[in-house]
Amino acid sequence: MYRIDAHIHFNANTPQSLAVLNQCDIKVLNICVAEDAHGKWRWQADQWAARTRENPKRFAWITSFDLPRFEDPHYVEAVRENLRKDFQNGAIGVKIWKNVGMEIKKPSGEWLLVDDPIFTPIVEEFERADKTLLMHIAEPLGCWLPLDSANPHYGYYKDNPQWHMYNKPEFASHAQLMESRDRLVARHPKVRMVGAHYGSLEYDVVEMARRFEKYPNFAVDTGGRLHDTLIQDSKKVRQFFIDFQDRIMYGTDYVDTKDQRQAHPETVAKNYPYFRLLADQWWSYFSGSGTVKIDDREVQALNLPAAVLEKIYYKNAQHWYPGV
Numbered sequence: 206m207y208r209i210d211a212h213i214h215f216n217a218n219t220p221q222s223l224a225v226l227n228q229c230d231i232k233v234l235n236i237c238v239a240e241d242a243h244g245k246w247r248w249q250a251d252q253w254a255a256r257t258r259e260n261p262k263r264f265a266w267i268t269s270f271d272l273p274r275f276e277d278p279h280y281v282e283a284v285r286e287n288l289r290k291d292f293q294n295g296a297i298g299v300k301i302w303k304n305v306g307m308e309i310k311k312p313s314g315e316w317l318l319v320d321d322p323i324f325t326p327i328v329e330e331f332e333r334a335d336k337t338l339l340m341h342i343a344e345p346l347g348c349w350l351p352l353d354s355a356n357p358h359y360g361y362y363k364d365n366p367q368w369h370m371y372n373k374p375e376f377a378s379h380a381q382l383m384e385s386r387d388r389l390v391a392r393h394p395k396v397r398m399v400g401a402h403y404g405s406l407e408y409d410v411v412e413m414a415r416r417f418e419k420y421p422n423f424a425v426d427t428g429g430r431l432h433d434t435l436i437q438d439s440k441k442v443r444q445f446f447i448d449f450q451d452r453i454m455y456g457t458d459y460v461d462t463k464d465q466r467q468a469h470p471e472t473v474a475k476n477y478p479y480f481r482l483l484a485d486q487w488w489s490y491f492s493g494s495g496t497v498k499i500d501d502r503e504v505q506a507l508n509l510p511a512a513v514l515e516k517i518y519y520k521n522a523q524h525w526y527p528g529v
Contacts, residue, residue, distance in 0.1 A: 206514060208484070209234060209522040209529060212401060212428030212456025215480070216252055217263070219465040225477050226263045229484050234456075234522065234529055236339065238302050239269035246271075249462070254294050265529045267339055268296040272304065273323055275312050281323070285330045297528045298337035300401075306342055306382045307370075316377045318385035320392065328389070332396050337526050339426075340389075341401035343382035344368060345433065346408045357432035379405070390420045397525055400425040402458070407433035410445035417449050424451075424525050429458030431487060431499065439505035446491075450513045454521045455491075457483045491517065 208231045215233050217223055226233065235253040239246045246269065253266035268291040270284045277283075288299065301319055309317040317323075319342050331338050347356040349370045352363060362369040370376045383405065390398050400423065406412040407430040416423055427434075434442050446453060461476055468476075489497045492514055493506030509517070522529050 206230070206488075207519055208232070208455060209519045210457055210459070210484075211399075211454040211522045211526065211529075212236060212426045212458050214238075214249075214458075214460045214462050216256065216462050216465055218256060218259075221473065222465045222477070223260065223263065225480055229481065231484065232263050232265065232519075232529070234297075234526065235264060235266045236300050237267060237269040238300065239272060240302070240304060242272040242274045244271055250291060250294075250296075252462070254291075254296070257295050265297055265526070266295065267298040267300050267337075267526075268292075269300045269302070270327065272309055273317065275323075281326050284327055288327070288330050289334070292334050292336060296336070297526050298339050298399075299331055300339040300341065303341050303344060306377055306385065307344070307368075318377070318382070320385045320389040324389075328393055328396060332393060335527070337397040337399060339399045339401055340386060341405075342386040343379055343405040344370070345402070345405065345430075346379055349379045355436075357430075357436065387416065387420070390416075390423050394420075394422050396422060398423050399454070399525055401456075402426070402428050403430050403433065410434070410437060410442055414445060414449060417452050424454065424521065426454040426456035427487070428456035431490065432502075435490070435499060435502060435504045439507065443507045443509065446507060446509055446517070447513055450516050451521060451524070453517050454525065455487060455518050457487065459483055 208229065210231055210233045213233045214235055217226055235256065237246065237249040237253065250268050256264040257266050268288065270288060274280045305317055305319050311317050319340060328338065345358045347358045348362060348368060350356070351371055353359060403413060404416065404425045406416065413425060459480055486499050489506060490499060490504065491507055491509050494508040495506060496503050497506045
């Protein structure tokens with residue numbers, strides 16, 4: 206089946222890497238991540254725009270914008286101008302990353318949340334341009350819980366304690382971040398909004414369902430959260446995918462941003478099979494029947510109907526990201 210990976214960072218700029226996309230029949234939606242206030246992240250925009258110009262059949266891209274420069278009275282207009290240029294250069298959406306809410310503080314000392322008024326005129330720019338806002342707000346709920354080897358994200362927080370917020374009351378809570386995201390979605394009902402990584406509600410499909418029922422302009426991608434659904438009740442998960450088949454997009458969050466022309470052959474030999482493995486794992490889970498093996502776990506496959514698979518794999522991306 207044709208697929209659009211709606212959450213990925215893959216600089217496939219060699220015949221070999223393009224062959225991987227062609228063999229899998231995948232189009233990739235490459236996403237920028239803004240980690241600074243002064244445009245150092247824009248190498249990603251240049252890279253993703255170039256891939257899209259070279260091969261629009263296999264590539265599309267989402268831009269971002271500089272983090273706030275609170276002392277700069279021209280900050281908002283500069284962001285809006287750069288967004289207009291990126292839209293002219295083919296960007297079909299804009300991403301806000303988790304550093305909003307989890308890293309950046311306002312001059313007052315308060316956490317900068319995604320519904321802060323400084324972002325209002327920027328979001329209005331998306332609305333005028335009819336572009337989609339992709340939000341990676343917060344982290345998996347396990348970020349705020351004690352380390353637990355049964356949690357799918359145990360290894361990440363064990364190795365990256367700076368992102369583990371358990372017993373750190375000085376940081377915003379998961380609930381506060383979700384509330385700020387929900388307020389933004391409600392405030393701009395005409396803007397298509399996508400929650401990356403199941404909207405950071407990966408721990409319970411019921412929580413995602415509540416948002417879908419409340420906010421018709423809200424959808425999610427699955428990026429990098431396969432194992433979070435594997436540990437939930439398979440019947441409940443299957444029904445969720447059927448009930449909300451128009452609001453979920455396939456995405457792997459595969460990351461390989463280096464120039465493939467300069468990649469070491471051993472790296473290529475390791476990375477490309479992993480890309481295929483991710484695609485195969487998601488497919489076996491979504492489309493298979495009976496028990497399937499994902500890494501070291503045997504799980505019940507969802508056996509989703511063909512019409513639902515088509516929506517999750519490409520039709521929803523085409524709806525939520527016009528022009529993809």
